[in-house]
Amino acid sequence: MKKRRSEEESSECRCRITRRRFLSSVGMGAMAVATSGSLSTESHSAMSATEASSDSMGTLLPLTLNVNKRLHHLLVEPRWSLLHILREHLGLTGTKVGCERGECGACTVLIDDVPRYACMTLGLEAQGRKVTTVEGLMIGEKLGPVQEAFLEQDAFQCGYCTPGQIMAVEGLLRRNPSPSMEGIRLAVSGNLCRCGAYTHIFEAAKRASQLRQRGG
Secondary structure, eight states: OHHHHHHHHHHHHHHHHHHHHHHHHHHHHHHHHHHHHHHHHHHHHHHHHHHHHHHHHTOOEEEEEEETTEEEEEEEOTTOBHHHIIIIISOOTTSOOSOSSSSSOTTEEEETTEEEEGGGSBGGGGTTSEEEOGGGGOBTTBOOHHHHHHHHTTOOSSOSSHHHHHHHHHHHHHHOSSOOHHHHHHHTTTSOOTTOOHHHHHHHHHHHHHHHHTTO
């Protein structure tokens, strides 16, 4: 009698456990389906956002640039920097790629006669402005006064930073034809020379001031 009762209890216990497990597994399965559906929706939304972003990045807008006194009509992406457009689309490679985050000054150009980092300027920002690159300082096939002064004073070694240094000095002399040494130092302080030719650069700026005043 006891043995039969024990067997019945054991059987009942197994049935209860089985039902619990069954209900538990069904509940977990339902949660998994719901979650996967939610994740699928989120994933789809994320993909849609990425596609929309990609589409907007690929949108081309009309841009007219006045570079070195010549008008250029272009189609550009809103995210393109002036540096990218000058080098890759206009072939003006005198403007150098350096840090691309506004620290070294290798990409310095003049915008309305004011030195600016081309890597930190969107191409669309230059719409309707006057852009001057180092190529624009040439007088035909002859070097401009600042370029000539840099050559005379040996104001470069590797030469990579030289176009940016020249444009910084050019911007200074357009603003102040007779700068002090302190003014020169301040004007080129945003341009790094890894070769350390700063003394020659300062002398070149002084010499350029003389040449410009003499009409050279």
